[in-house]
Amino acid sequence: MHNQIDAKMDVVEGIILRHKDKVFRTAVAIMGNTADAEDIFQDVFLKLFEKQPVFDSPEHEAAWLIKVTANMSKSRLRLFWRVNKVPLSETIPAQNEEQSNLIEIISVLPPKYKTAIHLFYYEGYSIKEIAELTNQKESTVGNQLARARRMLKNYLEED
Numbered sequence: 001m002h003n004q005i006d007a008k009m010d011v012v013e014g015i016i017l018r019h020k021d022k023v024f025r026t027a028v029a030i031m032g033n034t035a036d037a038e039d040i041f042q043d044v045f046l047k048l049f050e051k052q053p054v055f056d057s058p059e060h061e062a063a064w065l066i067k068v069t070a071n072m073s074k075s076r077l078r079l080f081w082r083v084n085k086v087p088l089s090e091t092i093p094a095q096n097e098e099q100s101n102l103i104e105i106i107s108v109l110p111p112k113y114k115t116a117i118h119l120f121y122y123e124g125y126s127i128k129e130i131a132e133l134t135n136q137k138e139s140t141v142g143n144q145l146a147r148a149r150r151m152l153k154n155y156l157e158e159d
Contacts, residue, residue: 015061030074044065044068044072070133105156116141
């Protein structure tokens with residue numbers, strides 16, 4: 001019995017090491033603050049430990065984690081009590097002032113747009129992959145990206 005738990009822990013530990021940064025970045029991008037992202041991060045890997053899903057490939061493993069992260073984040077955002085907010089600019093390092101301004105602007109987008117922008121530009125997923133991860137139609141994800149780009153353009157033109 002003890003060996004089974006150790007083996008289970010080894011598997012989960014390997015998955016955590018491979019995907020911890022991606023899961024955390026995604027949670028921060030959706031939640032907009034590190035405190036909530038840390039909670040999501042823990043919940044995602046706790047769910048992994050409890051469920052012990054079998055993955056067909058490294059891509060399937062990453063997709064499962066991103067999907068769980070997105071779903072848990074959306075659920076958390078529905079809660080009326082959210083505390084310990086830290087500006088997104090303090091959690092994602094910017095290489096220059098222009099990048100810092102863009103991160104600030106992205107942080108004011110509604111969560112569905114932040115999710116689409118983050119998964120497309122920062123994690124490198126295609127529209128089709130984002131649609132699968134977020135249980136949406138490809139056209140919906142495409143529209144979210146287009147709207148987010150328009151919003152970002154408008155914000156940048158105002159500045």
